Amino acid sequence: MNLKRMWAVLVSRNYEFLRDRAAFGWNFLFPFLIVAGFALVFGNDNRAQFKVGVFPVAPETAVESLELPDRFKETLYLDLIYFDSFDQALDRLSHHKIDILIKNSSRPWQYWISDTSPKGYVAEKIFRESTVPLEAFDELLRKEAITTVQIRYIDWLFPGILGMNMMFSALYGVGFVIVRYRKNGVLKRLKATPVTALEYLTAQMLSRVFLILFTVVIVWVGCDLIFDFHTQGSVFDAVVVFAMGGIALSSMGLLIAARGTSEEVANGLINFISWPMMFLSEVWFSLEGAPGWIQTIAGFLPLTRMLSAIREILNDGATLAQVGPDLLFLGVVSLACLLAASWLFSWTK
Amino acid sequence: MLLEIKGLVKRYKDVTAVDGISFSIKEGSCFGLLGQNGAGKTTTVEMIEDIITPTEGTILFKGKPRDRDFREKIGIQFQHTELLAFLTVNDTLRTFARFYKNPLPVEEVSRLCLLDSIGRQMNDRISGGQKQRLLLGLALINDPDLLFLDEPSTGLDPLARQHMWKIIRGVKEQGKSIVLTTHSMEEAQILCDDIIIMDKGRIIAQGSPGTLIEQHCHDDGEPRNLETVFLNLTGRHLRA
Numbered sequence: 001m002n003l004k005r006m007w008a009v010l011v012s013r014n015y016e017f018l019r020d021r022a023a024f025g026w027n028f029l030f031p032f033l034i035v036a037g038f039a040l041v042f043g044n045d046n047r048a049q050f051k052v053g054v055f056p057v058a059p060e061t062a063v064e065s066l067e068l069p070d071r072f073k074e075t076l077y078l079d080l081i082y083f084d085s086f087d088q089a090l091d092r093l094s095h096h097k098i099d100i101l102i103k104n105s106s107r108p109w110q111y112w113i114s115d116t117s118p119k120g121y122v123a124e125k126i127f128r129e130s131t132v133p134l135e136a137f138d139e140l141l142r143k144e145a146i147t148t149v150q151i152r153y154i155d156w157l158f159p160g161i162l163g164m165n166m167m168f169s170a171l172y173g174v175g176f177v178i179v180r181y182r183k184n185g186v187l188k189r190l191k192a193t194p195v196t197a198l199e200y201l202t203a204q205m206l207s208r209v210f211l212i213l214f215t216v217v218i219v220w221v222g223c224d225l226i227f228d229f230h231t232q233g234s235v236f237d238a239v240v241v242f243a244m245g246g247i248a249l250s251s252m253g254l255l256i257a258a259r260g261t262s263e264e265v266a267n268g269l270i271n272f273i274s275w276p277m278m279f280l281s282e283v284w285f286s287l288e289g290a291p292g293w294i295q296t297i298a299g300f301l302p303l304t305r306m307l308s309a310i311r312e313i314l315n316d317g318a319t320l321a322q323v324g325p326d327l328l329f330l331g332v333v334s335l336a337c338l339l340a341a342s343w344l345f346s347w348t349k
Numbered sequence: 350m351l352l353e354i355k356g357l358v359k360r361y362k363d364v365t366a367v368d369g370i371s372f373s374i375k376e377g378s379c380f381g382l383l384g385q386n387g388a389g390k391t392t393t394v395e396m397i398e399d400i401i402t403p404t405e406g407t408i409l410f411k412g413k414p415r416d417r418d419f420r421e422k423i424g425i426q427f428q429h430t431e432l433l434a435f436l437t438v439n440d441t442l443r444t445f446a447r448f449y450k451n452p453l454p455v456e457e458v459s460r461l462c463l464l465d466s467i468g469r470q471m472n473d474r475i476s477g478g479q480k481q482r483l484l485l486g487l488a489l490i491n492d493p494d495l496l497f498l499d500e501p502s503t504g505l506d507p508l509a510r511q512h513m514w515k516i517i518r519g520v521k522e523q524g525k526s527i528v529l530t531t532h533s534m535e536e537a538q539i540l541c542d543d544i545i546i547m548d549k550g551r552i553i554a555q556g557s558p559g560t561l562i563e564q565h566c567h568d569d570g571e572p573r574n575l576e577t578v579f580l581n582l583t584g585r586h587l588r589a
Contacts, residue, residue: 008447012436019435019471184431189487191400192425193448194417348400 001202005195009203010210017173017211027211031165031219035158035227048079050123053098055089057082067104072130099123151315155230158223159238159310160283165219166212166242167249167277167303171270174208174253176263182349183261191347198342201254205338208253209246216242232317238310240320241327245306248330251337252302258344277303305329350412351376351495351526352397357406359392359550366392368550369406374543379517379527381541383534383575385583389550390530391428391499397528398425398497410495421450424493426484428500428530432472438483439468442490449491461516462486478509485516496520499530514539534575544575548583 018024054066059082063073066080081098083089093101093112100123103110111127113120181187190200217239223229231238256269280287280294281303287295298304309323320327352374359367367389374380382390395401397408399415410419432441442459446452459465462482467475475483481501488496498517502510517540521527531537537544538558546554546561554561558575565578 005448008444012433012440012444015440016433016435181431185427185429186431186433188400189425189427189430189432192398192420192423192427193445194420195448 001196001199002194005193006199006203006206009190009195009200010207013204013207014210017207027165027169027215028218028222031161031215032222034161034165035154035219035223049077050100050119050126051079051081051098052123052127053081053083053089053092053101054104055083055086055101057104058084067106068102068109069127069130071134072127075126075130078126093120100127102127152230154227155315156311157284158227158229159307159314160281162216162219162242163245163281163303163307163310164278164283166216166246167274169212169215170208170246170249171253171256171274173211174204174250175257175266175270178204178254178257179260179263179266182257182347183263187347197345197347198338201338201341201345205247205250205254208250209243212246212250213239213243229314231314233313233319235314237320237323238313241306241309241313241323241330244327244330244334245302245310248302248306248333248337251334251341254341255337255344258341259346261349277301280304282307302330302333350374351378351410352528353407353409353412354393354397355407355409357393357396357408358404359389359396359401360404365550367396367403370545370547370550370552372545372552372555374526374528376526377521377524378542379521379529379540381537381544382528382530382547383532383537383544383579384547386532388547388583390547393547394497394499394528394530398423421491422494423497424488424491424495425497426481426488426499426501428503430484432480432483434471434473436472437469438464438472438475438479441472441483442486445487445490451492452490453492455490458486458490461489461519463512477504478506481505481509481513485513489520494525496525496527497530498527500532501529502531502533502536510536534579538575546579546582553582554578 054068057066061082063080066073072078081092083092086103089098089101090112092098093114096114096117099113099117099119101112109127109131111124113124178187220235252273253270256266256273260266276297277283280298281301282298283303287298290298305326309318309326312318312323313320350373354373355371357367357370358365370389370393382394384390392401396403396406399419408415410422436444439455439459442455442464446455459468462485464479464482464486467479472480472483481504485498485501488498501517502513505513514536517527517529521540527540529537529540541558543557544555544561545552554565556564561575561578562573565581566573567581571577
């Protein structure tokens with residue numbers, strides 16, 4: 001490996017990226033837009049969990065004046081939706097737009113649920129429990145409350161958004177570009193120089209990792225100013241994990257682009273790899289409770305390991321040593337993909 | 350001999366692109382490969398350049414098989430090369446200079462190829478002629494012993510072509526060797542010391558321009574030049 005040649009390729013690739021203002025701008029704007037969008041939709045962690053239809057009730061009626069059990073009216077995380085007529089309310093229930101429908105009247109309270117709705121099932125339990133005096137549970141139950149550090153959805157989601165952006169940047173920014181260079185003869189010209197495949201691919205990978213980290217830091221600082229993230233662990237440790245994840249994902253991009261001149265095939269391969277990672281790597285939601293075989297598959301995906309390590313650091317305060325197995329996994333994937341890509345690499349069509 | 354090529358063959362499945370050709374190139378000479386489209390010129394040159402692997406045959410550079418150092422000693426101007434869009438002309442020259450152990454100063458190559466005035470322009474903003482000059486500059490940046498030029502003057506206006514030939518002559522005067530692939534018989538006649546004419550993957554004629562004209566031009570009033578030689582040898586009808 002000749003470092004001077006590798007550095008020359010790396011610098012020229014960085015120039016290209018930094019001067020391509022459209023691509024450069026989009027790399028920063030996209031994560032901002034995604035995070036802002038999700039913060040808008042899911043940002044309120046006190047949002048209602050169940051939608052309760054009540055009829056007949058005129059709009060603007062105060063909750064206190066409803067003829068429902070007092071304890072039900074005081075229950076948190078319920079969104080009470082008023083309807084003038086039963087038919088209108090029943091239509092909403094049958095379309096799962098509300099979880100339970102209750103008649104606003106004195107005892108016995110009458111209610112309707114859809115027997116195919118899991119949320120309706122739980123809402124019914126809540127409603128029935130609220131009709132029993134609280135003292136009735138005293139001999140049956142004992143409550144032990146704990147105090148935890150609140151992890152907001154946005155704190156949990158943000159590393160996932162950054163990770164997803166990194167994944168697409170690494171796979172498309174490396175894989176797609178190399179296939180295009182092979183197709184239009186840029187790689188053929190480089191083959192005529194002393195640059196080796198390993199030097200070229202290492203430069204491409206490091207250039208992408210540099211740009212990914214640059215983007216991550218800028219987007220992080222920008223989003224932190226807006227959302228004021230709560231972090232428990234070292235931000236530096238998280239950046240180290242991002243770097244390792246970037247190397248692993250870029251190396252996968254190199255392997256995809258090791259041969260071939262068809263951008264369509266490269267696009268298909270990248271989709272084949274990126275979509276499962278997007279859904280199985282806990283970018284948007286946790287896989288807790290998913291079937292074991294899905295969790296096993298997810299455990300072999302680099303994005304899963306990177307996000308798991310970053311969330312452990314940021315949300316739970318873990319150290320680099322504690323996420324060592326994830327870092328080792330990412331290192332092994334990086335080395336295996338880089339060596340395989342160098343071995344398979346073709347400069348020409 | 351600088352280059353010795355013996356029994357060179359390239360097959361692609363059922364097609365034999367180059368069919369057992371042998372020739373040698375003297376140090377300090379300009380060697381031309383002529384032939385119709387699809388005659389096997391570019392395949393031959395790319396095998397010598399080590400861009401594609403021969404099916405059979407031997408290629409010796411200065412009496413030895415080519416090694417990793419071979420690429421330090423050659424310069425190549427391909428016919429079709431895209432350049433990195435967001436690099437300037439100077440960036441591109443500097444990048445390529447860093448690939449070699451003993452490159453020429455970028456300023457010297459820039460001056461030689463008349464690139465000074467467009468040094469800060471992006472590669473995708475320069476004209477066809479300027480791009481040809483930049484590609485020649487990249488081929489010269491490592492001060493090569495052997496320069497491969499594939500259709501160097503294609504698409505150039507007469508003035509730009511004259512300038513390109515002047516540069517090539519200058520390179521030759523420095524004692525460097527040149528392998529020139531061209532469709533321009535005028536270019537070959539002006540620049541080349543030795544020529545091979547290829548047809549269907551084989552060599553059908555070989556010699557200096559003067560010798561070829563002497564051997565293959567008839568005394569029936571036809572012009573005595575390489576174009577006549579070429580047409581007499583390869584036929585006057587377009588092939589499918």
